[in-house]
Amino acid sequence: MTAAPALVESRNPADPADLIVQVPAPGAFAAVDTVERARDAQPGWHREGAAARSAALTAVAAAVEAAAGELADLAVREVGKPVTEARAEVARTVAICRYYAQAPYEPTGAVHDPAAGSGLLFTRRRPHGVAGLVTPWNFPFAIPSWKAAPALAAGNTVVLKPAPEATACARRLADIVRRAVPDGVFTALPGGPAEGNALLSVADVVSFTGSTPVGRAVVRAATARGVPVQAEMGGLNAAIVLPDADIDTAAAHIAAAVAGYAGQKCTATSRVIAVGGALGPLREALGAQLRTLRVGDPTDPATVCGPLIDERARDRVLGARAGLAELTGVTGPVTAAGDGWYTAPALVSDVPAGHRLLREEVFGPLAVLLPADDLTHAVRLTNSAAHGLVTSVHTASLDTALGALDHLDTGMIRVNAPSTGVDFHLPFGGTKESGHGPREQGRAALEFYTSGRTYTLGPAHEPGEAT
Structure with missing residues (x-):
């Protein structure tokens, strides 16, 4: 008797009875077949040339923009993203595609004089082949786009394996991209670990965003095969507030970075x-700010903190804050229409050394308040975490800010700004357990999705030699 295939499904985290999509998982063999079709399509896609690849990405940007309302509504329904943030994510996706639409025209190498004699030396960057992309649910359009767009611009084909919770968003994005590119150039592969592992076993270059344990496994698998790999694995991000900072402004920035999208961002502030x-002053101002933020229905434009992605995520957050002193005045889960997976933002203090909140990314609207004697102490506390994605520093002193820049062991440092927020034209990534391999986004992404070649062209006959 043949076992029924596993099912991939996603549900509305604001109303778990609302089933968004349910499809059979294709299985490992189908995943390998998908990659092989992409591999067959890759040489032709690269030969299409810069103009065709640029036009395709421009067409994708226009199609995403035309469908912006529909896509934002889908993100709200499938992953519980507050509608204001969902609209901003779709707009960012459009901008990402337009940015990388210019990339095919960028130089792919340089010409050099030979060290001696006549001839020609030049370098050229070439696509790897098939890019295997494994993406999370929290940015269901932006993260696949900032991985896929540079890969496609460079002449790779793409197989995208989204998180099951974002299956419908990935399928809709694939519908749009496929209309702009030849068959086999872009495929969304639904599934879970079986499909993801199969993709890792055959892709020519791998980019992953997700949890630290899974990211480590991805890195090991790709490294064992000798293929390029990058992994963005989250953060345990700190906000440092100096006494000279504008406390109200700092509190507003931090509250948004703690509670926005229920803290379900790798750049969220958790310390x-x-x-x-x-x-x-910061304790009072930050508690007040968190109490004012709207928690509830993600379709409401005023909502800042919507539901957690599922029951397990909600219970993980509630378990992490159990027994700790809360400073916000809001406790326990928040219920809304549909009995979704809600919990209020919380700021906690007096956290004992070694507590999981000081070691692990909980991925929810929860932050720890820690005192520091001076900036040196604050930097030491920040760097004590195993992760090192982003730190925000709040101060009125340029000298203080510059001093912190030299000593913070994080991939990104934002002064007088929230820890959240991404400039897609600049490198993105972290240190230590937050990231492995080259950076994402900007020109760094184009380098990651290509490999360098050095060519030496000598004359058949040296000048003056008889022919």
Whole structure:
């Protein structure tokens, strides 16, 4: 008797009874076949040339823009993203595609004089082949786009394996992209670990965003095969607030970075480090800010903190904050229409050394308030985490900010700004357990999705030699 195929499904986290999509998982063999079709299509896609690849990405941007309302609504329904953020994500996706639409025209190498004699030396970057992309659910359009667009621009074909929770968003994005490119150039592959592992076993270049344990496994698998790999694995991000900072502004930035999209961002703030006399005023201001943020229905434009992605995520957050002193005045889960997976933002203090909140990314609207004696102490606390994605520093002193830049062991540092927020034309990534391999986004992405070649062209006959 043949076992029924596994099912891939996603549900509305604001109303778990609302089934968004349910499809059979294709299985490992089908995943390998998908990659082989992409491999067959890749040489032709590269030969299409810069103009065709640029036009395709421009067409994708226009199609995403035309469908912006529909796509935002789908992100709200499938992954619980507050509608204001969902609209911004779709707009960013359009901008990403337009940015990389210019990339095919960029130089792919350089010409050099030979060290001696006549001839020609030049370098050229070439696509790897098939890019295997494994993406999370929290940015269901932007993250696949900032991985796929540079890969396609460079002449690779793409197989996207989205998180099951974002299956409908990935399928809709694939519908749009496929209309602009030849068959086999872009495929969304639904599934779980079986399909993901199969993709990793055959792709020519791998890009992953997700949890640290899975990211480590991805890196091991790709490295064992000798293929290029990058892995973005989250953060345990700190906000450092100096006594000279504008406390109200800092509190507004931090509250948004703690509670926005229920803290389900790898750049969310999860540790708030108050230096010296900033502790008391910041505690009051930040608690007040968190209490004012709208928690509830993600279709409401005023909502900042919507539902957690599922029951397990909600319970993980509630378990992490159990027994700790809460400073926000809001406790316990928040219920809304549909009995979704809601919990209120919380700021906690007096967290004992070694507590999981000081070691692990909980991925929810929860932050720890920590005191520091001075900036040196604050930097030491920040760097004590195993992750190193982003740190925000809040101060009125340029000298203080510059001093912190030299000592913080994080991939990104934002001064007088929230820890959240991504400039897609600049490199993105972290240190330590937050990231492995080259950076994403900007020109760094184009380099990652290509490999360098060095060519030496000598004359058949040296000048003056008889022919």
